[in-house]
Amino acid sequence: MQKMTPSFVASALAISLALAFPAHADSAKNAAVVKEAPLRAHLAFLASDVLEGRGTGQRGADLTVAYLETQALALGLKPGNGDSYRQSVQIAGVKTQPAESTLKLEAGGQALPISFGKDWVFAPGDATASHSFNADLVFVGYGITAPDEQWDDYKGMDLKGKILVMMVNDPQPTAAQPNRFNGKGLTYYGRWTYKFEEAKRQGAAGVLLIHTTPTASYGWSVIQNSWSGVERFQLASGTLGTQLQGWMTDDTARALFKAAGQDIDALRTAAESKDFKPVPLAAKLSGEMKAAVRKVEQFNVAAVVPGTDPKLRDEVVIYSAHWDHLGKQGDTGDTIFNGAVDNASGSAALLAMAQEAVRAPAKRSQMFLWVAAEEQGLLGSAAYASAPLWPLAKTAANLNLDSLNFVGATRDIGTQGSERTELGKLAETAAKAMGMHIAEAEPDLAGGYFRSDHFNFAKNGVPAFSIESGREYVKDPAGSKAKADAYGKRYHQVSDEYDASWDLSGMVQTAQYTLNLGRLIANGAKLPEWKAGDAFAKPRNGK
Numbered sequence: 001m002q003k004m005t006p007s008f009v010a011s012a013l014a015i016s017l018a019l020a021f022p023a024h025a026d027s028a029k030n031a032a033v034v035k036e037a038p039l040r041a042h043l044a045f046l047a048s049d050v051l052e053g054r055g056t057g058q059r060g061a062d063l064t065v066a067y068l069e070t071q072a073l074a075l076g077l078k079p080g081n082g083d084s085y086r087q088s089v090q091i092a093g094v095k096t097q098p099a100e101s102t103l104k105l106e107a108g109g110q111a112l113p114i115s116f117g118k119d120w121v122f123a124p125g126d127a128t129a130s131h132s133f134n135a136d137l138v139f140v141g142y143g144i145t146a147p148d149e150q151w152d153d154y155k156g157m158d159l160k161g162k163i164l165v166m167m168v169n170d171p172q173p174t175a176a177q178p179n180r181f182n183g184k185g186l187t188y189y190g191r192w193t194y195k196f197e198e199a200k201r202q203g204a205a206g207v208l209l210i211h212t213t214p215t216a217s218y219g220w221s222v223i224q225n226s227w228s229g230v231e232r233f234q235l236a237s238g239t240l241g242t243q244l245q246g247w248m249t250d251d252t253a254r255a256l257f258k259a260a261g262q263d264i265d266a267l268r269t270a271a272e273s274k275d276f277k278p279v280p281l282a283a284k285l286s287g288e289m290k291a292a293v294r295k296v297e298q299f300n301v302a303a304v305v306p307g308t309d310p311k312l313r314d315e316v317v318i319y320s321a322h323w324d325h326l327g328k329q330g331d332t333g334d335t336i337f338n339g340a341v342d343n344a345s346g347s348a349a350l351l352a353m354a355q356e357a358v359r360a361p362a363k364r365s366q367m368f369l370w371v372a373a374e375e376q377g378l379l380g381s382a383a384y385a386s387a388p389l390w391p392l393a394k395t396a397a398n399l400n401l402d403s404l405n406f407v408g409a410t411r412d413i414g415t416q417g418s419e420r421t422e423l424g425k426l427a428e429t430a431a432k433a434m435g436m437h438i439a440e441a442e443p444d445l446a447g448g449y450f451r452s453d454h455f456n457f458a459k460n461g462v463p464a465f466s467i468e469s470g471r472e473y474v475k476d477p478a479g480s481k482a483k484a485d486a487y488g489k490r491y492h493q494v495s496d497e498y499d500a501s502w503d504l505s506g507m508v509q510t511a512q513y514t515l516n517l518g519r520l521i522a523n524g525a526k527l528p529e530w531k532a533g534d535a536f537a538k539p540r541n542g543k
């Protein structure tokens with residue numbers, strides 16, 4: 001036995017006093033300790049072939065939703081949508097029919113000799129099967145309105161019914177302004193999803209983005225593969241998109257601008273300045289665009305642990321994870337994209353956390369939200385944010401889990417994005433309490449903050465981020481890191497499968513951390529707020 005020094009005696013006494021007088025929400029009786037066994041069991045089941053990869057619109061999706069709501073009921077969670085655990089997500093599958101479409105681009109009175117797929121791609125952004133156009137083209141530079149950067153490419157010009165031709169990415173750093181638009185990092189203004197949404201706000205009929213490999217960060221073949229010959233998914237309400245969305249190659253854009261009597265290089269340079277104004281092109285889009293559109297109903301699953309404080313229980317902390325993956329595809333060999341890491345892990349973690357939250361509730365309510373169709377463009381979380389089951393004004397925060405650590409416990413934890421809000425401080429407190437530290441932030445070159453479900457909450461004013469695995473492994477640091485890195489080869493492949501030999505101590509740790517942080521927020525004196533000046537700082541109703 002260890003020799004008792006006076007200070008050891010004192011701290012032992014403090015501990016026994018704390019146990020005897022539980023003044024604190026996390027006293028032993030009320031501790032919420034995430035267990036490995038349920039987490040492992042849910043993970044193994046959700047990732048099994050039985051669930052067929054949980055594909056949007058497939059049988060595996062129905063099975064997954066039934067499993068999640070059954071587990072929520074069995075755990076004693078309350079339904080999050082009246083007397084139901086389900087929230088309908090109306091999705092449209094849209095596939096352009098280029099052979100039936102007569103769409104053409106004209107400049108200087110001549111039709112450009114371009115073909116669908118090779119030179120340009122297009123699709124309806126509003127889930128509608130047929131559109132006819134006779135619309136003028138306007139070059140709008142980066143197509144950005146960013147009050148936080150004192151930047152507005154539109155300058156109040158009336159763009160109703162126009163087709164906006166835009167550059168992708170965001171204005172590049174200059175010697176005078178090395179930090180504008182987050183320097184070399186990508187801001188949301190640089191994402192094509194933002195550009196389509198902003199064009200809709202401007203009342204435009206459509207958008208054609210100009211592809212270049214450096215600005216898009218991938219080659220034309222990536223766009224060709226995901227826009228031609230395949231079904232694309234969007235919300236059936238069509239609320240986010242203009243009638244036409246599309247891309248053209250750099251060569252197509254050069255030919256178009258030249259025929260319209262414009263110098264594309266000069267216009268690109270002009271677009272790097274905040275004095276840029278939209279430039280009408282002597283060009284138009286005309287003809288019919290046809291697409292096959294089918295409606296698919298999917299479900300978010302929402303379950304609630306009511307808060308214990310008579311006043312604060314009206315406010316909620318939301319934990320989320322997407323339940324969907326890529327489903328069954330093809331008909332030879334292994335056809336099941338199990339998505340064990342992505343994101344059976346996060347879905348299972350939420351169930352294991354919910355089990356503890358029911359046993360040891362907090363002052364504010366806690367919602368466990370499994371969202372649909374993340375892999376199709378964050379659709380389930382977008383549907384939730386546009387029809388929230390709990391008022392956003394009373395939603396304290398959203399903590400999201402996507403693709404957890406299957407390698408082992410770490411000394412650090414990733415909280416990138418938390419620093420935008422008062423959640424940053426709480427994230428640090430929660431890490432310290434578990435003997436961990438916050439992982440060093442990496443420059444967000446690919447815009448990771450905008451590519452996960454928490455972003456649909458952030459966009460609407462709710463402080464939100466995704467908790468990411470740490471990288472400093474406690475056991476066998478080099479071997480563990482190599483194991484984690486090797487997952488890159490299995491990402492979005494049929495080989496993202498569960499392995500019973502996985503060390504789940506890191507997954508349990510991440511789930512515990514997320515629950516602890518959520519409980520800090522749920523027991524806190526006030527709702528966390530955005531830091532002043534952040535691009536997403538606004539009231540929680542998103543206005």
Ligand SMILES: [Zn+2]
Pocket residue numbers: 322342343374402403
């Ligand atoms: Zn994922």
